[in-house]
Amino acid sequence: MSVRTDPVPCDIDELRTLFLFEKLNDEQLQWLCEHGHTIHAEPGQVYTEGETAACFYVLLEGTLVLSRLIGGGDVEMTRTGQVGAYTGAWQAYLGDRAPQAYNHSMRVVVPSRLLVLDARDLALIMQDWFPMAVHLLEGLFWGQQNMRQVTDQRERLLALGSLSAGLTHELNNPAAAAVRATSVLRDRVAGMRHKLGAIAAGPWDRMTMEQLMKLQEKAVEQVAKAPTLSPMEASDREDALGEWFSDHGIVGGWDLAPTFVQAGLAADWLDDVEAVVAPDVLEGAVRWINYSVETELLMNEIEDSVTRISTLVASAKQYSQLDRAPFQVVDVHELLEATLLMLSAKIGKQIRVVKDYDRTLPQVSAYASELNQVWTNIIDNAIQAMAGVGTLTIRTARADDSMLVEIGDTGPGVPQDIRSRIFEPFFTTKPVGQGTGLGLDISWRIIVEKHHGDLRLVPAPGDTRFQIRLPLVSAERP
Template sequence: MPELTKRLVATMSDRIREGTRIEQQRDRLVSLGKLAAGLAHELNNPASAAQRASGGIRHALTKMRNANAELWRRPIQESDRARIEALEASLLQSSTPLDGLALSDLEEHLDSILKSHGFENAWELSGALARANMPADTLISLLRDLDAETARAAITRIATAVDLSALLSAIENGSARISDLIRTVKDYTHMDQAPAQNEDIVRSVEATLSTLAHLLQPSIKVQRTYPTEPLLVNTVGNELNQVWANLIENAIEAMHGQGELRLHIFREDHNIVVEIGDNGPGIPPEIEPHIFDPFFTTKGIGEGTGLGLNTVRTIVRKHGGSIHVNTRPGDTRFQVWLPRADHSEPDLPNG
């Protein structure tokens, strides 16, 4: 029955298309989940640091208020008042922090000086004064020239001011990190931007790499070889970022948490070439011809749909480019060739 055959084939084709669409949507949701989890992880550290610093500021302000109240209740000459304020300002403006060993030595020396003058909380004060690189001679001079109670209040005020400055810096750094992450996500998703535009390819790759920072363990080194001049490609939304995300994630997984991720971007005639490589075990010869086939995967059930590299190739071709792979143990490279934005007809390699 030819008519029945036509209807069955049409129905099967519709179901295949619908199944493919569902699997692609699932892959996008999985990628979105990974991005959200990574972003939450990256945001948690600076947000927690800023929260801890704000709590520390509240405590430090109480100490500062008490020290000031004690200091200004004391009979103190105007010259000594100016001296304390000048010393505090100079320590806050110090831009030469000490390294670990020198800092430890100075802190120990200042601690012994304070203890010799009866300071019970010498360890709290010496740490702050050492971070501000306060010379031991300056501390000795201050203790010698002021009476005991005035010196105690003055040194507590100075040390607390140093702590406040450090806490404010922590909040500034945390806030800046959060802003950078939000800017990175906006670059990655192309929020507030036109659907099609000329994009600096290095910025696109780096924005993607930043969103995957949670996958880059300390044992994975990133080697970058980038051009000095900007290379522009015409892209639609965040589609190319999906390409880089898939290729970088595959490279990281191939190295099993240890190795070298190699990012090489260069110009070849009228093309831009983005090469993403790793020094993992390589792709087995029997698998290599099928890696771009839809639904082909070497992962376990539920771990992958086999549409990642097929989607990559589809997006690259949509942008008028091509993708190639060269692999051997210790050196696997995916090359994405894309036409430069100022040339409409790319000279792409065969394959």
Template sequence: MSGPLTVKDLCVVDLLHGLEREQLAEWLAVAEGQDVAAGGIIVEQGVPAPGVHLLLEGTVEMFMVSDGRAEPMGYQHAPTWMGAIGVLTENPIFVRTQARTDCRLALLPADDFRRLALAHPAVHGRVMRQIAPVMQRVQAIESSRDRLESLGTMAAGLAHELNNPAAAAKRASAQMAEALDVLSSTLGMFVDAGIERADAQVLSELQREALARAAGLTALSALDAADAEDAIAERLEDLGVEQAWEIAEPLAAAGLDEAWLEQVVTHAGPALDAALRWVAAALTARGLAAELRESTRRMSELVGAVKAYAYMDRGAVVEVDLHEGLETTLTVLGHKLKQTTIRVVRDYDRALPHLTVRGSELNQVWTNLLDNAIDALGESGTITLTTRRDGERALVEIADDGPGIPDEVVAHIFDSFYTTKDVGRGTGLGLATARRIVVDRHGGSIIVGSEPGRTAFRVWLPLTAPD
């Protein structure tokens, strides 16, 4: 085992560059030394982030683990740091970290890291500036559709769905950098204004009070929030605060009142503007951290839905719950449903046994049938999904209450290259492909029945896989 950690050990990691010896001593006080032999796992994928690891000596390798398979994702060489983004956003670790050589590390526990990072804005800023590049790498991974070549329509919709949380995360990280600049410069402004130690202590307590109020406050109604914001903005303008509207919103959203504001006026003196912007920046930073956490959670859910939809890394033939395939298909078509008021009704027989099928191919069938149902309904209507056992077969019915399909179209609906869609919108291969997958690949059958007000596609699949 290596010797105890020292300030000299910590200062070589660029995350802590620029801190004074006394400040480094605060980090050293919470750091836990770790020695990990080559091949040892430092932190496992999917677990809550235990803290931030400072890699002092050695090399580690990152792996993405799925169904027991570990895919290499890259290396980290000492000195460096790992896991800070997960700690600040409170998300589980998304890769396995394993020692490639004998490694010496220092672990900064999650709660201690969050506390010290907020106390040292330079450290917090270095972490937050890495969020946008990480999000861009995640987007790049999600954009790799090598295994979904036949799912062009779904891919376009998924990109739209992923863009929303990714754009929110990128926007929040940029705004976070602005808030951190304010937080890091305020101390100097207090010193320049000659703020006494006692007044500075009160201002610090008032900031903590503001953060506590914000954390415990339910969302104000739009009208109440606007009234509160206008009242604070008017008071700030009376006090001579420049661009009062910029800071009135976060102060009002935190439920801060006249009494709180007057205490700030009393103790801030000539540094009133700086003190108020300092509090507003802290409130903004907390809100942005929550937004980042929600954005990354949504991205993770979408990635999970895509993996389930395509049965990635599970082989061509898999044992599945039919309902899982239907639900993940609804998820990847969510971008289309969100633009409508279409209802989805489920009538599932959960007692159906699992079937051995070509999972990703079967999901293409559900995609074609559901996509057609959505198009048939337009902006409103109901889609009903029904599953039940029919002898030695499982029956899946996808029905809509749209206008129906003319008899002359029904006669050719499973023919290759036959389509009733406008030029450029349909190839005529969707239902032909669906029939081939069901009949030729799974030994099942598919039919359609239609009349005005109801169209139903019925798919039968054998409960026992054909030889």
């Protein structure tokens, strides 16, 4: 900030016109002028979120902007040129009962004039000057309401962006696999056409062709029944097939072996092929069957990829509830599964997910998309608490007349000194700019205020659990 540091006289008559000070007497106004001072500020930053809250500011002339760091971005909360608008160390009167740090940033966008009061002086007069305290508390209330609304919306957008990134990653893998398999399949079909022409021109009698076609059909059927092999088992079988091809003079047989192993075809099955065809056409018959098996494997890969994409899209619809009524009868387990799938990329491979569901529980009347937001907030916190390594446990059970949903993690737990504050709006243990402090506040409001349920923390190092209780009796639609 560019500030003119030479003393600027304080005008008592000017202060008297401001709504914040309109009820103060001359003695109090004189006290303000003696303890405060006026500054001229050029456009730029006045203070930054997270810094020690040392001063209280009142706008006398110009325009100020208040903003917060949310998700790494600076989000504008308020812009005003209203003379008398105030900001800064408004929590000074709480002393050491609250963190004395700016919970937002302030800058001026045009040359401005500000009254500056030391935080300690503000704390002193807040205790004695009741009319001013009323104004401050009113401003604090409406300012907090506005800030919560804007930050709440930003929190939802950040969650949506994170989930969209994860969904894009999850969709990209099967889509890429389907494209690759389609490209290879096109080459294999072209090879089959070429091989079919060679067979038609070769010394194949009708009976041999019929027997070969039966073997081909059996090979395709075997693909669906192929066993799952360990890398060691697959390697051993490939070696055995490679030797069979080499013994029978089939050039490049080692390249064919992986396909036959993947289809569950072993050397004894190739003996059946050898018994059907003449030695001079054995290689052509083996390669023909290889093309058939490979095309079947590729089609299975395409089918699996497309099924995976369809499953992801269905889960995204289940998560977003875009095509459904806001308030509906839902299976909570379906919502939990959709959320876990949407967060699978963020969960990663080093977190083990344990599901302990009581499938006998009835459905509940709820705001489905908002419950999904609760699961997202709590699971996301658990992932961060475990630093990407540990066990995430999701459990459902009956608890009297409620459904209990318990989400636990093996992270270090919540420190004793902050447990009572975790549901407070804007309270966060994350570095400045990395958390809004509204995730659990939003979750609490959704569960307690909208669903008449209960949300609580059961803390323990290595076994931290959030318990959500939802009434099994249908809640009334508001």
